[in-house]
Amino acid sequence: MADADCDILVVGGGPAGITLALIAAQHGVRVIVCEKEADVYPLPRAAHIDHEVMRIYQSVGAAGPIAATCRTTGTYDFLTASGEVLLRFEGSDRIGPGGWPGANMIHQPSVERALRARLEGQPLAELRSCWTYLGHEETALGVTARFATPEGERSVTAGYLVGADGTRSPVRAAAAIDMDDLGFDEPWLVIDALVHDAGRLPKVNLQICDPARPTTCVLMGEGRHRWEFMLLPGETSDQVSEDAFIAKLLAPWNVEGAVTLERKAVYRFNARVAKQWRKGRVLLAGDAAHQTPPFAGQGMCAGARDAANLGWKLAAVVTGKASETILDSYQAEREPHVRATIQMAIMMGRTVCITDPAAAAERDRQMLAARAAGQSPDGALAYPPIADGLVLAGSPGAGSYFPQPVDAASGAKLDDVLGGEAWLLSRGAAAPVDGVVAVGLEDPRLESFASGIAAWLDAHDTGAVLVRADRYVFGTGTHAALIEAWQAALARRETAAA
Numbered sequence: 001m002a003d004a005d006c007d008i009l010v011v012g013g014g015p016a017g018i019t020l021a022l023i024a025a026q027h028g029v030r031v032i033v034c035e036k037e038a039d040v041y042p043l044p045r046a047a048h049i050d051h052e053v054m055r056i057y058q059s060v061g062a063a064g065p066i067a068a069t070c071r072t073t074g075t076y077d078f079l080t081a082s083g084e085v086l087l088r089f090e091g092s093d094r095i096g097p098g099g100w101p102g103a104n105m106i107h108q109p110s111v112e113r114a115l116r117a118r119l120e121g122q123p124l125a126e127l128r129s130c131w132t133y134l135g136h137e138e139t140a141l142g143v144t145a146r147f148a149t150p151e152g153e154r155s156v157t158a159g160y161l162v163g164a165d166g167t168r169s170p171v172r173a174a175a176a177i178d179m180d181d182l183g184f185d186e187p188w189l190v191i192d193a194l195v196h197d198a199g200r201l202p203k204v205n206l207q208i209c210d211p212a213r214p215t216t217c218v219l220m221g222e223g224r225h226r227w228e229f230m231l232l233p234g235e236t237s238d239q240v241s242e243d244a245f246i247a248k249l250l251a252p253w254n255v256e257g258a259v260t261l262e263r264k265a266v267y268r269f270n271a272r273v274a275k276q277w278r279k280g281r282v283l284l285a286g287d288a289a290h291q292t293p294p295f296a297g298q299g300m301c302a303g304a305r306d307a308a309n310l311g312w313k314l315a316a317v318v319t320g321k322a323s324e325t326i327l328d329s330y331q332a333e334r335e336p337h338v339r340a341t342i343q344m345a346i347m348m349g350r351t352v353c354i355t356d357p358a359a360a361a362e363r364d365r366q367m368l369a370a371r372a373a374g375q376s377p378d379g380a381l382a383y384p385p386i387a388d389g390l391v392l393a394g395s396p397g398a399g400s401y402f403p404q405p406v407d408a409a410s411g412a413k414l415d416d417v418l419g420g421e422a423w424l425l426s427r428g429a430a431a432p433v434d435g436v437v438a439v440g441l442e443d444p445r446l447e448s449f450a451s452g453i454a455a456w457l458d459a460h461d462t463g464a465v466l467v468r469a470d471r472y473v474f475g476t477g478t479h480a481a482l483i484e485a486w487q488a489a490l491a492r493r494e495t496a497a498a
Contacts, residue, residue, distance in 0.1 A: 004142055006030040006126075007318040009158035011133045011145065011171050013037070015046075015108070016286030016303030017164035018115040018127070022060040023311030025124040026420055027469070029318045032156055033119070034131035034147055040112045043263045044192045047220045048297035049104050049111070051096030053304040055404055055471065057115070058413065059420055063100070065114040069221045070104040073204050078351060081210035081360075086351065086367040087378040098471075099404030099413050103297070105205075107221025133170050136161055136282070143281050159318055162283045162310070164303070167270075169288035175279045182271035182339075184293055184346050186353055187231040188216075189240045189266050191250070193259035195225050200258040207295065207352050211360035214352045216295075217253070225259060228294075230353060237266040269293040269349065271342050277331035285310060290338045295348035298341040305470075309334055312420075312469035313390075321435055322490040326390055333389035333472075340383045347377075390468070392475025392485050396460040402467045405452035414449045415471075422486070425453055426464035426479050433483055436466070 008024050010017045013035025021031040049057075057063045078087035092103030119125050134153070136145040143161040147154050163171025195201060208215040216228035229249050231240055239245060241264050250256070274289045286303030310330050316322035351367075354360045370376050386399035393399075405414050422436045425446075430438035441450045457465065462476035466486055474486055 004157040004159060006032040006156065007159045008032075008162060008314055009034070009143065009145055009156050009160070010162045010164055012163065012165035012286070012288070013116075013127055013129070014164060014166065014286065014303075015112055015115060015300055016307050017162070018112070018119055019056065019060065019304055020162060020164060020285060020307035020311050021125045021127075022062075022115065022118055022122060023056075023307055023420075024315045025122045026060065027312055027315030027319070029124065029315045031125040032158070033125070033127045034133065034145075034156065035127065035129050036132040038129050040109050040116065042109055044108050044220055044224060044226070046108045046111075046300035047105055047218055047226055047294075048300070049106055049304070050297070050301050051098035051100040051102050051104075052401065053098075053301045054100035054104055055098035055415065056304045056308045057111075058100070058415060059308075060115070060118055062111075062114045062118045065117070066106070066111050067100070067104070069107050069110045070101075071219050071222060072101045072103060073105065073219055076103070076205040076207075078207045078209055078348070080364050080368075081208070081212065084364070084368060085371065086209060086364065087207075087348075087371075087376060089378055095406065097401055097403040099406045099415070103205075105219040105221060107224055108300070110221060133165065135174050136171070138281050160281050160283065160314055162285055162314075163288045164285045164307075165288055167287045167291050169284065171282065172274060172284055172288050175276075175282045175284075177274050177276045177279060177284065179272045180275055182273065182342060182346065184269065184271035184349060186269045186293070186349065187237070187266055188269055189229045189231060189237075189246075189249075189264065191227045191229070191246060191261065192220065192263040193225050193227070193255075194262050195223050195259055197258035200255055201225050201253075207348070209352050209354070209360065209363070211355045211357045213249070214355065216352075224262070227253070230355075231266070232355065241266065271346055273335065273338060273342070277335070278327055283310065283314075283327070283330065289334075290342070292338075292342045293345040293349045295352065296341055296345040298345065302338055302341060305337070306330075306334055308470040316490065323492045325492040326490060329389035333386045336387065337383055344383075386472055390474065390489055391472070392466075392477070392482070392489070395475040395477055396462055397456075397465065397473045398475045400473050402465070402471050402473050403452070403456065404471070405449040407448035410448070412448055417445050417449070420469060422469050422474070423467040424464060424479065424482060425457075425467065427454070427457065428463065428479070430479065436483070436486070438479075 007029040008031045010033040072093040074093045076089040096102040131147040134146040144157045205218040214230040272291045285306040391398040424438040430440040466474040466482045
């Protein structure tokens with residue numbers, strides 16, 4: 001829309017909405033974010049982001065200040081009431097494929113402030129606080145949304161509207177999009193604490209599978225710790241939120257004097273997925289599109305992945321580099337990944353949330369036997385590649401996540417060298433391509449990374465790879481065939497495999 005206020009309007013200024021705005025603006029389109037609150041919510045919520053999400057934050061220039069407030073830990077243990085290991089996920093403090101530690105324990109307000117600081121320096125993006133969404137009307141050319149503001153009712157016109165406005169999502173409701181309930185609903189008390197004596201707290205993340213009171217104990221960002229306690233039948237939110245009740249819950253952890261209570265809240269842990277993520281010119285992202293129990297630590301991560309997947313696609317459509325039909329690949333690509341992470345979280349949750357002593361004893365027996373036999377489903381968390389969407393199906397590595405090599409000596413990372421566009425990395429000379437960074441392995445810029453890229457090409461028996469802006473592999477093959485296939489995919493035309 002030539003006379004629109006912006007190209008993309010985002011409702012919701014949380015981490016998913018701000019990240020989406022930053023990515024889209026970096027690709028050259030105008031973005032307005034409207035947020036009903038005056039400032040960042042000051043208390044912790046999400047506790048974890050993984051290596052891939054840190055790489056996404058790296059792409060918008062926010063990883064440095066975010067990493068400065070993170071903590072890492074080597075294991076995530078599921079324990080019986082007596083302390084035996086039922087499940088163990090290891091290696092979360094090691095550098096993951098995204099070039100950052102596998103698990104980063106965060107203070108969400110610090111993350112959001114770092115993202116907003118980057119938005120303030122982005123000339124194509126604007127945040128409007130205290131703007132409450134009222135509704136929208138869609139035409140063939142765009143969307144007009146209405147807002148209640150301190151100055152009265154105002155409207156914003158845009159080419160596309162993205163609802164990143166949380167679990168209750170007024171945008172989703174206005175678009176009449178239903179949710180698919182995946183059948184998990186448990187009330188938990190969440191306690192966040194400021195730490196005065198870290199030496200008295202656990203150094204790893206824990207799920208205590210005690211039928212008397214299922215409990216979570218995890219690190220958070222620097223200087224904080226979290227406990228979560230499942231509510232038992234007959235308990236009320238008001239009852240478990242009393243300071244005396246919380247003191248009894250924390251007593252077995254022997255942390256009196258080592259921590260100060262910062263927040264207490266009762267949440268219902270749900271598992272739901274929107275049935276449509278795109279309806280015309282309206283799209284959903286983050287908690288508006290999906291909600292997961294917290295046991296896999298993927299709630300905030302999923303929103304960031306939505307932003308990374310959708311941001312460059314919307315920008316490509318708005319700038320005329322791609323057909324609008326590529327937006328149909330958004331849900332096709334993201335929903336299977338989201339459902340896999342939710343199912344992993346549900347599996348973890350159902351492991352933890354057993355309160356019948358006999359059932360818990362049988363769970364312990366089966367899981368301990370499986371672990372002793374080397375058949376336990378633990379190790380490192382892994383999720384499926386993109387199988388259907390904007391990928392060159394049939395080519396080796398298509399849809400997989402392309403790793404970010406890191407120079408061990410200097411700490412330099414590949415993304416910072418090559419930038420935020422799509423890449424075509426090849427063994428031979430790379431001819432220039434419009435909209436794609438085409439680089440041969442002999443290019444001086446790749447001196448610190450060429451061996452890692454060559455190893456990836458060798459593993460997939462190919463001479464070249466085209467990596468999308470969200471760092472998922474479009475496909476492999478020859479330089480010329482990949483470019484032809486990529487241009488056809490953006491135009492949504494069919495092409496032969498490379």
